[in-house]
Amino acid sequence: MTKETIRYDDAIVRRFVTATIVWGAVGMLVGLWCALQLAMPRLNVAPLFTFGRLRPLHTNAVIFAFAGNAIFAAVYYSSQRLLKARPLDRLSSIHFWGWQAIIVAAAITLPLGFTQGKEYAELEWPIDVAIAVVWVTFAVNFFAMVRNRREKHLYVALWFYIASIVTIAVLHIFNNLVIPAGLFKSYSIYAGVEDAFMQWWYGHNAVAFVLTTPFLGLMYYFLPKAAERPVYSYRLSILHFWSLVFIYIWAGPHHLHYTALPQWASTLGMIFSVMLWMPSWGGMINGLLTLRGAWNRVAEDPVLKFFVVGLTFYGMSTFEGPMLSVKSVNALSHYTDWNIAHVHGGALGWVGFMTFGMIYWLAPRLFQTKLYSKQLATAHFWVATIGIVLYVLAMWVAGITQGLMWRAFDDTGHLQYPDFLETVTRLLPMYWVRALGGSLYLTGLFLGAYNIFKTWKARPEHYEVIDVVVPPMIRAARAPAAGEPRSLARAAEPPVHWHRTWEGLPALFTTLTIVAVLVASAFEIVPTFLIGDNVPRIKSVKPYTPLELYGRDIYLREGCYNCHSQMIRPFIDETVRYGRNGKPAEYSKPGEFVYDHPFQWGSKRTGPDLAREGGRRDELWHLRHLEDPRSTSMGSVMPSYPHLLADDIPWDVIQPRVDAMAMLDVPYDAQALAQAGTLARAQAEQVGKALVTNGGPKGMETKEVIALIAYLQRLGRDIQLAPAPQGGAP
Amino acid sequence: MIRLSELVSALTPAHYAELSLVVFLAVFTGVLVRHGGKRRAAEHAWCARLPLAEDTGDEAGEGAGDDGDPAGGRR
Numbered sequence: 001m002t003k004e005t006i007r008y009d010d011a012i013v014r015r016f017v018t019a020t021i022v023w024g025a026v027g028m029l030v031g032l033w034c035a036l037q038l039a040m041p042r043l044n045v046a047p048l049f050t051f052g053r054l055r056p057l058h059t060n061a062v063i064f065a066f067a068g069n070a071i072f073a074a075v076y077y078s079s080q081r082l083l084k085a086r087p088l089d090r091l092s093s094i095h096f097w098g099w100q101a102i103i104v105a106a107a108i109t110l111p112l113g114f115t116q117g118k119e120y121a122e123l124e125w126p127i128d129v130a131i132a133v134v135w136v137t138f139a140v141n142f143f144a145m146v147r148n149r150r151e152k153h154l155y156v157a158l159w160f161y162i163a164s165i166v167t168i169a170v171l172h173i174f175n176n177l178v179i180p181a182g183l184f185k186s187y188s189i190y191a192g193v194e195d196a197f198m199q200w201w202y203g204h205n206a207v208a209f210v211l212t213t214p215f216l217g218l219m220y221y222f223l224p225k226a227a228e229r230p231v232y233s234y235r236l237s238i239l240h241f242w243s244l245v246f247i248y249i250w251a252g253p254h255h256l257h258y259t260a261l262p263q264w265a266s267t268l269g270m271i272f273s274v275m276l277w278m279p280s281w282g283g284m285i286n287g288l289l290t291l292r293g294a295w296n297r298v299a300e301d302p303v304l305k306f307f308v309v310g311l312t313f314y315g316m317s318t319f320e321g322p323m324l325s326v327k328s329v330n331a332l333s334h335y336t337d338w339n340i341a342h343v344h345g346g347a348l349g350w351v352g353f354m355t356f357g358m359i360y361w362l363a364p365r366l367f368q369t370k371l372y373s374k375q376l377a378t379a380h381f382w383v384a385t386i387g388i389v390l391y392v393l394a395m396w397v398a399g400i401t402q403g404l405m406w407r408a409f410d411d412t413g414h415l416q417y418p419d420f421l422e423t424v425t426r427l428l429p430m431y432w433v434r435a436l437g438g439s440l441y442l443t444g445l446f447l448g449a450y451n452i453f454k455t456w457k458a459r460p461e462h463y464e465v466i467d468v469v470v471p472p473m474i475r476a477a478r479a480p481a482a483g484e485p486r487s488l489a490r491a492a493e494p495p496v497h498w499h500r501t502w503e504g505l506p507a508l509f510t511t512l513t514i515v516a517v518l519v520a521s522a523f524e525i526v527p528t529f530l531i532g533d534n535v536p537r538i539k540s541v542k543p544y545t546p547l548e549l550y551g552r553d554i555y556l557r558e559g560c561y562n563c564h565s566q567m568i569r570p571f572i573d574e575t576v577r578y579g580r581n582g583k584p585a586e587y588s589k590p591g592e593f594v595y596d597h598p599f600q601w602g603s604k605r606t607g608p609d610l611a612r613e614g615g616r617r618d619e620l621w622h623l624r625h626l627e628d629p630r631s632t633s634m635g636s637v638m639p640s641y642p643h644l645l646a647d648d649i650p651w652d653v654i655q656p657r658v659d660a661m662a663m664l665d666v667p668y669d670a671q672a673l674a675q676a677g678t679l680a681r682a683q684a685e686q687v688g689k690a691l692v693t694n695g696g697p698k699g700m701e702t703k704e705v706i707a708l709i710a711y712l713q714r715l716g717r718d719i720q721l722a723p724a725p726q727g728g729a730p
Numbered sequence: 731m732i733r734l735s736e737l738v739s740a741l742t743p744a745h746y747a748e749l750s751l752v753v754f755l756a757v758f759t760g761v762l763v764r765h766g767g768k769r770r771a772a773e774h775a776w777c778a779r780l781p782l783a784e785d786t787g788d789e790a791g792e793g794a795g796d797d798g799d800p801a802g803g804r805r
Contacts, residue, residue, distance in 0.1 A: 155777065230781075527746055
């Protein structure tokens, strides 16, 4: 049999490993800064480096730069060897540099306030287009390897890679459909309930197909390599894959329990989230049992230490996730730091440790020398582990404390902690412990970076190029003889198990994966968009005025949604807390949000909910609060926004933004469509006069703060004008 | 002809949850039945050894053909 020679491209893997470490350090350093800002608000440096602008930078850097580059390193290293094929060098290069350019663009634009205002999907449309292009480049490169492979069977790790590649493309495209209103400004084509649904369909599946399935692929390849044992059960891996891919896609609505999302969708999300326990733990068990007979090596091998604890955190996170999706638990946990604990258990423990385990295993092979220091790697492991434990414990305590304080009533039937601020300042000690835990984790990363750097320094002058000789792939049992029908030749092949057949047919396998993902999505998305009763209109709800629209854009730009929700859940403690004059507030209705492109329900309440903020306080209070929150709210951890009092409103951008909203069927009248800037100036004059009447400074009517105040004063006003509902609260 | 919007509007939310559960359980049961038995154990064992063989260009594990691969280790 003629043999073929392949030369694997390890240079691209070295690049992605380096990028993983560099961006990991940047992303986690920003995260630590954010953590410290919550404990020490003076660390907010407006306008560029406030918590609201840095937190998206932190999440995007860790998810798409640290984890993203780690995924690419894993895919390029393992796929070449599993498929016995080399990627296309030019596409690899475009992929690497394109991805790094996107990260740099994100690092520049997010602090500048260019954002879509949707969590984990903040990047504006030109960068989104670039992401789509680079992702397609990656996909073409990957499938070119699959096409040129010499190993017909697709190993289980490759299935997870395929599912990730196709699903991320689908999620990214559909959640980022926008109408541009400028080079770095756009509005989501979805509004309110539908936007919330799409966002968390995307958001949860970003967790699934960026932070879970590619790392499961990584686990299925690198863990057997490190343990020098085959995966415990290949059969279990098949069950693991299909059930995970099929179930995960349904679970997104559990992020929206008790919101204005229809209850059926929320319940469906909860059911499938609970079902996720099964495949998730199947995968964890499969990973841990792969170490059967090798547990003695865990004590001395830092690579296996990282993998074992990473898998353990995977098990813990995938236990905690379904638990948090149960409605009664979610009622307490949602909007609190409990979610932050959950996310970081998965990100630091599962994603981080699997990545570090992979890098330590790869380093000697990529740099063709011994790892600089095994002791240092072990120190990295222990420092980081202690860091995660401190971080997660602190946030568990903070989350449960805050959730209980929000809902506590005293013996007289009044809220025990009516001042929201009290439920924040109580958490400050926990925020310091969190910062300590994060510092330890970051210290571990720096130890690792130093270790890898020293390993790289000891590399040979020229990397030895290894030619791997493989037999060419036999694509059929035998070619048909001259004149013989192909079907006859096929009939002569030995019988093959149906799943093995799929595994050797990547196009069919990929199609089936897409179908599994799309069918599940369609079950939820189609009814959400087509059942008219899901979003009953409220006559009194009108579009934002041009000035309020610009104020809302400032709200997005400053990242206020990172700390404030706009969603009163139908709980007595919430309607009482956000009511006024002793009268409970209306809980939030779907019809209130029909002009919200994008929705701003939020996912965390470091500050109070703002859905009923309009008219609660006068304009001067808002101005003082935005200028220096501690002047009106002693102990507040909110950043100061003095630039809003200094920067002029760019009146000329208002008209294109109103026009863009009109394209989304927001019913602006002819005057707004012709003279939005003039209308905005007129309303700004009124707000400015109200400020002066209350004793505030003169000359503010041209400043950005006026627009933001106008927006805040509008929140919840329309529902107050609605006729009283019949039948009472649910 | 009935429109899609009329069809989905005619169903109650509970129908969607029930339908989705039935679809899931049917698919999962199908995969479980096909893979739950021991008939394919040798074949699965061969597949599981793939990562351990790739650097050298060997076939899946030493003696792959003896390890259950119906096509003699190379497919």
